[in-house]
Amino acid sequence: MPEFSLSIDGSKGRIEVNDDRLSLTLNDSTTTKYYKHDLNDGVDFFLGESEYFRENKEFVNALTKKQKCEPNFDTASRVDYVIDQVRKKSEST
Amino acid sequence: MIESEKSKVFLVGDNPFHGISHLSQERARSRTLTGDSPVHNADVVLASIDNGADGFMFSVSDTTLAILKNIRERKRIDELKLYPIVPYAFEYVRIATQTGTPGLAARFAKQIAVSGDVRATLSGMKGVMQMNPKDLLNTYLSYEISRMKSATGNSKSLSSIFLHEVITDMSLALNLKWLFTTYSNFLSKRNLTPGFHTRNFPYLVKKFNEWEIDLSKILITTPFNKAGFQMNPSREECEKSLATLPSPVVLAISVFAGGYFSPSVALDYIASLNNLKGIVAGVSTEQQALETFGLLSKRLRPNLTA
Numbered sequence: 001m002p003e004f005s006l007s008i009d010g011s012k013g014r015i016e017v018n019d020d021r022l023s024l025t026l027n028d029s030t031t032t033k034y035y036k037h038d039l040n041d042g043v044d045f046f047l048g049e050s051e052y053f054r055e056n057k058e059f060v061n062a063l064t065k066k067q068k069c070e071p072n073f074d075t076a077s078r079v080d081y082v083i084d085q086v087r088k089k090s091e092s093t
Numbered sequence: 094m095i096e097s098e099k100s101k102v103f104l105v106g107d108n109p110f111h112g113i114s115h116l117s118q119e120r121a122r123s124r125t126l127t128g129d130s131p132v133h134n135a136d137v138v139l140a141s142i143d144n145g146a147d148g149f150m151f152s153v154s155d156t157t158l159a160i161l162k163n164i165r166e167r168k169r170i171d172e173l174k175l176y177p178i179v180p181y182a183f184e185y186v187r188i189a190t191q192t193g194t195p196g197l198a199a200r201f202a203k204q205i206a207v208s209g210d211v212r213a214t215l216s217g218m219k220g221v222m223q224m225n226p227k228d229l230l231n232t233y234l235s236y237e238i239s240r241m242k243s244a245t246g247n248s249k250s251l252s253s254i255f256l257h258e259v260i261t262d263m264s265l266a267l268n269l270k271w272l273f274t275t276y277s278n279f280l281s282k283r284n285l286t287p288g289f290h291t292r293n294f295p296y297l298v299k300k301f302n303e304w305e306i307d308l309s310k311i312l313i314t315t316p317f318n319k320a321g322f323q324m325n326p327s328r329e330e331c332e333k334s335l336a337t338l339p340s341p342v343v344l345a346i347s348v349f350a351g352g353y354f355s356p357s358v359a360l361d362y363i364a365s366l367n368n369l370k371g372i373v374a375g376v377s378t379e380q381q382a383l384e385t386f387g388l389l390s391k392r393l394r395p396n397l398t399a
Binding site: 035036037038040041042043044045046047 | 262263266292293296320321322323324325326327328350351353
């Protein structure tokens with residue numbers, strides 16, 4: 001299975017995150033790991049993955065309350081724009 | 094304590110044999126690289142039995158059937174109770190991805206015909222002609238039973254069959270009472286206990302009570318662990334539902350939360366739960382089998398091991 005991971009270097013250390021865990025390493029080499037188990041990932045009804053339920057719940061709630069669903073097209077396209085810019089800049093450096 | 098001393102059930106699970114780790118994909122990959130031959134895996138299952146396990150819970154796949162065949166060849170198949178889970182959803186999804194749904198149906202029909210199970214073949218033909226989903230379900234179950242009997246040599250070890258969580262939970266969501274009653278009736282007629290694998294334990298209990306399905310005549314396998322990992326909607330709700338059951342019918346999985354807890358911490362929590370029938374634990378080496386089932390016996394069957 002393909003695995004997605006992201007690594008962010010900051011002035012005080014590095015954050016690495018993948019589907020299973022988030023690892024925080026400070027400049028003094030102290031590392032803290034958080035697994036899914038630490039995140040209280042329960043949902044009202046589980047099918048496949050917790051995210052699917054949350055997405056559906058958000059969508060249904062937005063419909064019944066006549067509110068905007070988040071992320072909506074506008075916010076999602078802004079996120080896509082940021083990702084595109086990061087990719088372009090990483091390719092040019 | 095877990096039910097009475099005598100009736101506690103310890104099962105060895107098959108996740109490590111499929112390269113599955115609930116802690117991380119990295120760990121799963123490293124498992125896949127280590128011993129995964131049927132002989133090695135059969136050694137691990139038998140070491141578990143030698144150290145206190147009563148049986149084997151597994152998804153019915155070519156991998157696990159090869160393990161059973163190997164155990165049968167060693168003439169030890171009758172030493173363990175078998176608790177299969179069907180269907181092995183990932184295998185069917187993989188075939189459907191490669192050949193499409195018509196390809197999956199064609200392959201399935203061919204395998205039933207080749208199996209020589211006349212009852213399954215006739216039931217399947219009737220189901221297709223009349224588009225009757227109950228007949229198709231019965232045909233599918235007959236087919237899986239024939240696969241297991243073929244691997245085990247008609248051993249009497251088969252005592253229950255579990256419906257995989259993908260089907261159980263999808264059918265719960267779609268309110269398919271007929272599927273649960275058809276499944277239960279089919280297995281009960283063959284003296285097999287209907288089992289249900291779920292990640293929505295409180296909801297399943299609620300629906301079964303509503304549908305008047307006798308909870309004392311089934312088995313349920315579902316996660317129970319101190320972190321509440323995979324326990325939906327919450328650990329507290331799962332514990333409350335467990336306490337309402339008329340008798341111990343739950344086999345706990347994910348007890349060690351994929352290695353997140355030390356065995357000692359994990360078993361402290363399990364020992365505090367009333368109404369569990371037993372637990373399922375995956376191990377990938379003979380040494381782990383010795384340590385894990387040795388500890389389980391010591392902590393949860395103290396009167397028998399003293």
